[in-house]
Amino acid sequence: MAFVNNTMIIRRDLLTRIAELFKQDKLEEEIDLVPYEIGRRAHQDRCCIHKVRAVSKYKMMGILGFDVETEEDERRKLADYANEVMDRDMLPERILTVVEEACTSCVKANYVVTNLCKGCIAQSCKMNCPREAVTRSDNGQAVIDPKKCVSCGICQKLCPYHAIVFLPVPCEESCPVGAIRKNEKGKETIDASKCILCGKCVNACPFGSIMESTQMLKVMQALKSSDKVIAIVAPALFGQYKASPESIKGALKELGFDEVVEVAEGAVETAKAEYKELQHKLAEGLPFMTSSCCPAWTEAVELHAPDLKKYVSDTPSPMAFTAKTCREMYPDHKIVFIGPCIAKRREGMRNPDVDYVMTFEELGCMLNGWNITVDNCEEYGSVNAETGSARGFAMSGGVAKSLNEINGVEVGAYLVNGLDKKQLRLLKTFASKKQAPAPFIEVMSCPGGCICGPGSHEFPAEAQKTLTELLKM
Numbered sequence: 001m002a003f004v005n006n007t008m009i010i011r012r013d014l015l016t017r018i019a020e021l022f023k024q025d026k027l028e029e030e031i032d033l034v035p036y037e038i039g040r041r042a043h044q045d046r047c048c049i050h051k052v053r054a055v056s057k058y059k060m061m062g063i064l065g066f067d068v069e070t071e072e073d074e075r076r077k078l079a080d081y082a083n084e085v086m087d088r089d090m091l092p093e094r095i096l097t098v099v100e101e102a103c104t105s106c107v108k109a110n111y112v113v114t115n116l117c118k119g120c121i122a123q124s125c126k127m128n129c130p131r132e133a134v135t136r137s138d139n140g141q142a143v144i145d146p147k148k149c150v151s152c153g154i155c156q157k158l159c160p161y162h163a164i165v166f167l168p169v170p171c172e173e174s175c176p177v178g179a180i181r182k183n184e185k186g187k188e189t190i191d192a193s194k195c196i197l198c199g200k201c202v203n204a205c206p207f208g209s210i211m212e213s214t215q216m217l218k219v220m221q222a223l224k225s226s227d228k229v230i231a232i233v234a235p236a237l238f239g240q241y242k243a244s245p246e247s248i249k250g251a252l253k254e255l256g257f258d259e260v261v262e263v264a265e266g267a268v269e270t271a272k273a274e275y276k277e278l279q280h281k282l283a284e285g286l287p288f289m290t291s292s293c294c295p296a297w298t299e300a301v302e303l304h305a306p307d308l309k310k311y312v313s314d315t316p317s318p319m320a321f322t323a324k325t326c327r328e329m330y331p332d333h334k335i336v337f338i339g340p341c342i343a344k345r346r347e348g349m350r351n352p353d354v355d356y357v358m359t360f361e362e363l364g365c366m367l368n369g370w371n372i373t374v375d376n377c378e379e380y381g382s383v384n385a386e387t388g389s390a391r392g393f394a395m396s397g398g399v400a401k402s403l404n405e406i407n408g409v410e411v412g413a414y415l416v417n418g419l420d421k422k423q424l425r426l427l428k429t430f431a432s433k434k435q436a437p438a439p440f441i442e443v444m445s446c447p448g449g450c451i452c453g454p455g456s457h458e459f460p461a462e463a464q465k466t467l468t469e470l471l472k473m
Contacts, residue, residue: 007208012365013038014060015214018082019369022220028079034060035078051101058099062211065092068099069189085217091356092213095197095345098180098188102209105186106169110151116163117141125155125164174204176420176445177304194303198296198419198445199342199454212342212455215356216366222334222356223256230330231257232322234339235264236394236451239467240360240458246379253380254372258333259326260381266321267293267390271399271406273315278403278411278440286311288414288436290427291399293317295343296445297419305424308431311441318393319344323353338363340453343445359455392471395464396449400442412438418447 021027035056119140126134133148156164179194249260292313334355348357392398400413414437430436452460
């Protein structure tokens with residue numbers, strides 16, 4: 001998750017207005033006014049107010065789950081899209097979409113010569129470029145031809161004046177699997193066949209051009225109907241607010257959820273089953289086993305590292321265990337998973353026990369739109385010691401720690417605290433060499449763990465601090 005920035009504020013404003021209008025029964029009547037409201041506040045950020053309005057409309061389309069790229073009628077109203085969302089039973093397959101109008105077509109050339117260049121006699125940048133991409137301009141300064149540059153970085157390393165800077169394309173640089181690239185128009189596109197839904201690109205884009213489709217509207221519709229709805233909440237939720245877990249669960253009750261169940265209960269089952277599986281795999285001769293809780297990690301293995309598949313635990317995630325239990329206890333209820341993870345959207349869509357998935361960001365916007373303050377809510381629920389310990393699943397190192405504590409063992413663990421290109425290569429090396437630093441490898445796609453997920457509500461450092469204090473109690 002990124003720290004606070006204007007693109008995040010705009011995204012949350014849009015989600016909050018959807019929640020607010022739905023609560024007031026004014027969604028169909030006023031949703032098309034929202035881009036005009038945003039435009040009045042943010043018109044200075046782009047060339048003109050009309051551009052801001054157009055971008056805001058397309059962002060709303062992306063939020064509602066529609067592919068902006070395939071829009072057939074520009075005159076179609078947002079109210080029509082919203083009504084279509086509420087009328088349909090199937091959730092859209094597309095989870096992330098790029099709003100082309102918002103994308104600024106970042107320059108592809110990663111290395112750029114600044115005006116610090118002195119036009120020195122050594123010409124180390126030019127002499128050592130393997131593709132002859134560096135030339136001299138009329139004033140003697142170096143120039144890099146983006147068509148020839150392969151971004152090797154040799155010129156930057158050799159420049160004595162540090163005049164050459166690396167300028168990454170933020171969304172592309174953040175993606176650990178190369179799933180986002182420019183199309184023929186220079187706009188970014190996401191290859192769904194490669195994307196692991198880690199969500200890093202969403203907060204990396206400085207223009208907020210990548211939007212996640214929300215299921216919040218369907219959740220609100222269920223809460224307002226005669227349906228019985230259960231919220232199953234990820235452990236990271238209790239780091240999002242400086243309030244007791246009971247007050248946070250009370251806020252969910254005030255929203256209209258009939259029951260609130262902690263996914264930490266399922267995490268206990270995951271820890272127990274994963275330890276048994278680890279023993280079995282080691283007995284079979286496998287040198288290590290990785291965790292399976294992070295859906296972005298398991299998807300990365302499925303799509304980009306099939307040789308690692310036999311080393312990944314088959315144990316269901318805490319969400320899956322919890323949803324299964326709730327489905328058995330409440331067969332006629334809707335089950336909504338609430339967490340900080342975008343990849344959980346896909347896991348939830350594949351799990352028949354999960355009806356909808358919401359992020360903490362959406363929950364926060366919904367609470368704001370419905371004028372519910374967590375601190376003022378009546379406390380609800382309780383927790384036992386074992387479940388309380390399993391709340392640590394939300395932080396890097398928490399899965400490994402819970403596996404040891406819940407099973408009363410001491411298994412050596414290696415932590416992958418943030419999945420990136422380098423860590424993915426390293427994990428592939430463990431598989432090819434059939435050896436690893438420890439028998440159990442915990443893999444978290446997000447640095448810091450789920451508590452720092454792309455759909456979080458609170459700043460990562462604050463959320464980590466809050467949950468750490470809670471775990472000490």
